[in-house]
Amino acid sequence: MDKPVIVGVDGSDPSLRALDWATDEAALHGLPLCVVHSQAWGWYEGYGPTFTTDRSALRVYGENVVGSAVERAGRRAAAVKAYGELVIEDPAAVLTRMSREAFAVVVGGLGAGGIAGLPLGSVSLAVAARAQSPVIVVRGDERHLRRAFGRIAVGIDEPEQARRAVEFALREAESHGAVLDAVHAWRCPAREAADHPDHRSDVERHRALAEGALAAALRPAARVEGVVEVRPQVVEGHARKALLDAALASDLLVVGAHRRKSHLGMQLGPVNHAVLHQAACPVAVVPHT
Structure with missing residues (x-):
């Protein structure tokens, strides 16, 4: 069954x-x-x-x-x-x-x-x-619940941990005939320092690493090439804001489950907490394994 x-x-x-x-x-x-x-x-x-x-x-x-x-x-x-x-x-x-x-x-x-x-x-x-x-x-509101946007977003962190989330998002996008936005956030510590010099090479290096990580995570998308439109999005900034922004015009936001043990039992990470409490659309939390 x-x-x-x-x-x-x-x-x-x-x-x-x-x-x-x-x-x-x-x-x-x-x-x-x-x-x-x-x-x-x-x-x-x-x-x-x-x-x-x-x-x-x-x-x-x-x-x-x-x-x-x-x-x-x-x-x-x-x-x-x-x-x-x-x-x-x-x-x-x-x-x-x-x-x-x-x-x-x-x-x-x-x-x-x-x-x-x-x-x-x-x-x-x-x-x-x-x-x-x-x-x-x-x-979410009625627009998101009736899937009015024709878009699904998936948050990508580490490529080796993103496989199940990407596969779930691809399956949902294929089934619903939706576009898939794959969002990966990156930050350059040098740029964020208050007194930093112009570290343009550092910025480009971090951006290149982010693009490579996103490309690696999207390898499962090859099986639906031509069926699902996948749009990679490399965003500089905090992952929380990048995902919440993506949720504004999405029918579903898919994230991997970042779990950690504490004295209270199994807990979700801060980004998961943020999207579950604040996202404008339904959120799918997918276990890594």
Whole structure:
């Protein structure tokens, strides 16, 4: 059986937008859609059916969330085989576990019931930091959610770590008939020093290294040459700004998962955090391995 697209739902508007995105993705790739709701979601994010501690009432609520989500997916794409799973374990833990056998995990981009001051939910952030499949955090306005730009952007860091992100971005661009912008940011320390002399040779050397790194990372693009238009973009400056700028006119921003262990567990790097919290479009976080 093909690996499913898995979407986490909690009944909120952000999760319904994630459901619609996941349904379209499943339909495009001819994949099943698994709709997951955890009875623990309300306590995890700080909202939901807090009116009672009655397990039967919580189960009825969860069944309604799953049932209505599956029905919504069926109305949106009748050809998609959609099914639901109601679980009681920690939602981030279950989505992370299910990611081992998923094409992708899709989650909403707002936390605490969609309150504007909380731009990313704790479940979404935890899953993006730990999942083994790509995680798509659905955020952005209606133009981005309906893929109005016909562009996908992929952020390139180290070529040897970018392979999976590039391959995922190429597959999405090919499937959606979109242009792929490959963005690699570079900096010249000498130019940034307040009292530096005119180190033009250093600038050119750093630019050449960046162009070489981007070319190496885009070698997988050879297989879709003539099918996907790939536009390399070497940008001087901080990676965070380069990617956020690219997201403004993109339908999807793809980044590699820069993960690190801390006393709090697996954490994402600062650039990943920035794009997940601030990007104007949906963001796909793709594990390196």
